[in-house]
Amino acid sequence: MTEPTHSNELAWLQEQLRLGMSGGRFPAGSWLRQDALAEQYGVSRFVVRGALERLAELESIEHVPNRGYRVRHWSLEERHELTEARLVIEQAMVPLMMARKTPAGMAEARRALHDFERAAESLDGEALAMTNHAFHRALADLTENAALARQVNWLREQGLRGAGPGWPKAGGVARSLAEHREMLAALERNDPIALQGAIQRHLTAWQERQATTAAGTRPSEGGACHRKNGANPVSPRTPPEMI
Amino acid sequence: MTEPTHSNELAWLQEQLRLGMSGGRFPAGSWLRQDALAEQYGVSRFVVRGALERLAELESIEHVPNRGYRVRHWSLEERHELTEARLVIEQAMVPLMMARKTPAGMAEARRALHDFERAAESLDGEALAMTNHAFHRALADLTENAALARQVNWLREQGLRGAGPGWPKAGGVARSLAEHREMLAALERNDPIALQGAIQRHLTAWQERQATTAAGTRPSEGGACHRKNGANPVSPRTPPEMI
DNA sequence: CCCTTGCAGATTGGCGCCAATTATATATGA
DNA sequence: TCATATATAATTGGCGCCAATCTGCAAGGG
Numbered sequence: 001m002t003e004p005t006h007s008n009e010l011a012w013l014q015e016q017l018r019l020g021m022s023g024g025r026f027p028a029g030s031w032l033r034q035d036a037l038a039e040q041y042g043v044s045r046f047v048v049r050g051a052l053e054r055l056a057e058l059e060s061i062e063h064v065p066n067r068g069y070r071v072r073h074w075s076l077e078e079r080h081e082l083t084e085a086r087l088v089i090e091q092a093m094v095p096l097m098m099a100r101k102t103p104a105g106m107a108e109a110r111r112a113l114h115d116f117e118r119a120a121e122s123l124d125g126e127a128l129a130m131t132n133h134a135f136h137r138a139l140a141d142l143t144e145n146a147a148l149a150r151q152v153n154w155l156r157e158q159g160l161r162g163a164g165p166g167w168p169k170a171g172g173v174a175r176s177l178a179e180h181r182e183m184l185a186a187l188e189r190n191d192p193i194a195l196q197g198a199i200q201r202h203l204t205a206w207q208e209r210q211a212t213t214a215a216g217t218r219p220s221e222g223g224a225c226h227r228k229n230g231a232n233p234v235s236p237r238t239p240p241e242m243i
Numbered sequence: 244m245t246e247p248t249h250s251n252e253l254a255w256l257q258e259q260l261r262l263g264m265s266g267g268r269f270p271a272g273s274w275l276r277q278d279a280l281a282e283q284y285g286v287s288r289f290v291v292r293g294a295l296e297r298l299a300e301l302e303s304i305e306h307v308p309n310r311g312y313r314v315r316h317w318s319l320e321e322r323h324e325l326t327e328a329r330l331v332i333e334q335a336m337v338p339l340m341m342a343r344k345t346p347a348g349m350a351e352a353r354r355a356l357h358d359f360e361r362a363a364e365s366l367d368g369e370a371l372a373m374t375n376h377a378f379h380r381a382l383a384d385l386t387e388n389a390a391l392a393r394q395v396n397w398l399r400e401q402g403l404r405g406a407g408p409g410w411p412k413a414g415g416v417a418r419s420l421a422e423h424r425e426m427l428a429a430l431e432r433n434d435p436i437a438l439q440g441a442i443q444r445h446l447t448a449w450q451e452r453q454a455t456t457a458a459g460t461r462p463s464e465g466g467a468c469h470r471k472n473g474a475n476p477v478s479p480r481t482p483p484e485m486i
Numbered sequence: 487c488c489c490t491t492g493c494a495g496a497t498t499g500g501c502g503c504c505a506a507t508t509a510t511a512t513a514t515g516a
Numbered sequence: 517t518c519a520t521a522t523a524t525a526a527t528t529g530g531c532g533c534c535a536a537t538c539t540g541c542a543a544g545g546g
Contacts, residue, residue, distance in 0.1 A: 033497075033498090034497080034498070035496090035497075035498095044530070044531065044532095045531085045532095046529090046530060046531060046532095047530085049498095049499095050296055053293055053296050053297055054296055054297065054299075054300040056297075057297040057300040057301060058300060065498090065499090065537095066497090066498065066499075066536080066537050066538065067497085067498080067537090067538070067539095068497075068498065078389075078390070081388050081389060081390045081391070082390050084388055084390075084391070085388055085390040085391040085394065088332070088335045088336065088339065088391060089331070089332055089335065089391075089394070091335065092331045092332065092334065092335035093331065096331065145324050145327055145328055146321075146324060147321070147324045147325050147327075147328040147398060147401075148324070148327070148328040148331060148332075151328065151332070151394045151397075151398070154394075155390060155394070158390075276526095276527075276528090277527080277528070278526090278527075278528095287500070287501065287502095288501085288502095289499090289500060289501060289502095290500085292528095292529095308507095308528090308529090309506080309507050309508065309527090309528065309529075310507090310508070310509095310527085310528080311527075311528065487546105488545105488546090489544105489545090489546080490543105490544085490545080490546095491542100491543085491544080491545090492541105492542090492543080492544090493540105493541085493542080493543090494539105494540090494541085494542095495538105495539085495540085495541095496537105496538085496539080496540095497536105497537085497538075497539095498535105498536085498537075498538090499534105499535085499536070499537085500533105500534095500535085500536095501532105501533090501534095501535105502531105502532095502533090503530105503531090503532090503533100504529100504530095504531095505528105505529085505530085505531105506527105506528085506529070506530095507526105507527085507528075507529085508525105508526085508527075508528090509524105509525090509526080509527090510523105510524085510525075510526090511522105511523085511524075511525090512521105512522080512523075512524090513520105513521085513522075513523085514519105514520085514521075514522090515518105515519090515520085515521095516517105516518090516519085516520100
């Protein structure tokens with residue numbers, strides 16, 4: 001019998017927390033209490049600590065000694081840096097993608113796009129986050145370079161953190177879907193310039209929107225720590241809106 | 244009194260292990276036994292486990308259930324991928340570096356180059372690894388983009404893993420030093436094309452050398468696991484020679 | 487009435503223990 | 517003599533416990 005071993009439980013919990021953060025269950029700035037997680041996910045506190053330690057290494061969460069782990073908050077400046085980094089790397093990846101794309105890889109990308117279309121109809125935050133990641137992951141895989149794909153995937157994951165609950169708003173999803181279609185079309189007709197342009201627009205769209213809605217988003221630093229805060233203290237910040 | 248807290252000990256040990264792997268004390272494929280590390284570095288096994296868990300998340304080491312953690316071995320193909328990823332990203336970073344370099348940043352780069360020169364004289368593997376990283380880190384910092392720098396730093400760190408003991412060989416260090424000088428000079432006279440060329444040569448030099456020394460480097464997979472293996476079972480593999 | 491101080495509850499930090507698993511050494515038989 | 521089975525030692529895996537530390541509340545003093 002393959003009893004669920006530690007490593008499995010740890011990796012599983014880590015994935016759950018990752019999804020929870022992407023989907024909005026754990027907003028940026030919220031504390032991840034070890035006891036609560038252990039009980040909620042039915043694992044021991046030992047496993048919880050391991051998963052938190054690993055997530056801290058990825059800088060998805062931050063560790064404050066003697067206070068615990070909390071979902072990392074990315075400042076506006078840091079998000080601009082993340083966007084710029086994605087822009088630089090993804091633009092540079094385009095020639096590789098064009099040169100190495102295979103029929104199988106393109107089929108996978110089309111399938112991912114279709115999944116995103118269906119998620120866009122349901123307007124479910126978690127599903128949107130997952131299928132959006134899957135689509136971009138499929139595109140990155142076209143380079144046939146796992147190291148490169150890993151880097152850009154990490155950048156996207158960090159930048160999108162916390163965008164979940166505020167995503168299905170306005171025409172954001174529709175516009176994002178249109179841009180995804182545009183990127184795939186550029187790939188299919190071997191047009192690297194068009195693909196780079198589409199990527200540029202896709203990644204920087206949130207900045208224009210951010211500029212219109214003015215600034216002033218005090219992220220309620222510190223705040224309540226211990227004491228049961230209802231497990232889901234959804235902070236009323238303005239959503240990041242990164243894609 | 245600031246008694247060394249857990250978080251400090253953990254981060255310190257992680258850095259020690261990182262240096263040990265870069266410097267050649269822990270060759271690729273060697274097992275990191277928890278008891279030995281706890282005694283050697285004077286910390287508890289709890290701290291050791293935390294550090295190993297974090298390093299495993301970075302893919303510097305791999306975790307084999309019920310057998311332990313061992314320094315990750317990168318295949319020739321994977322190292323080609325790492326090199327290609329660095330090539331793509333660092334080339335794309337050049338315009339940013341040119342546009343944003345500050346006098347302070349350039350001074351830091353010059354200082355790092357000087358440190359590498361001194362380490363090159365001593366031919367000490369660990370010192371070479373450290374100063375080499377510091378130089379490239381200084382260059383990456385010229386982009387003023389922490390996210391971008393982090394990505395390329397990780398790629399370099401992975402690719403250089405295990406190159407330590409086999410580094411001070413032949414004219415490798417002298418050539419590397421000359422290329423570092425070339426890169427800095429290109430930066431100082433605002434010549435992006437020359438910088439890109441220097442980076443290209445710097446990153447791909449090991450491949451030419453690899454091609455001449457033929458192939459066939461069975462990394463002695465598996466191998467002895469438990470039982471005290473002298474703490475330093477330096478495997479007689481051919482050194483990677485990445486820069 | 488407000489500020490300071492002390493107390494209690496809650497959470498994290500660190501460690502030791504023992505079971506589970508694996509590798510090595512030994513014994514046994516063909 | 518070699519292959520196989522068994523016993524033993526070494527190592528990792530997981531967990532519970534208790535101390536250290538922080539937060540929030542209440543009591544007391546100015």
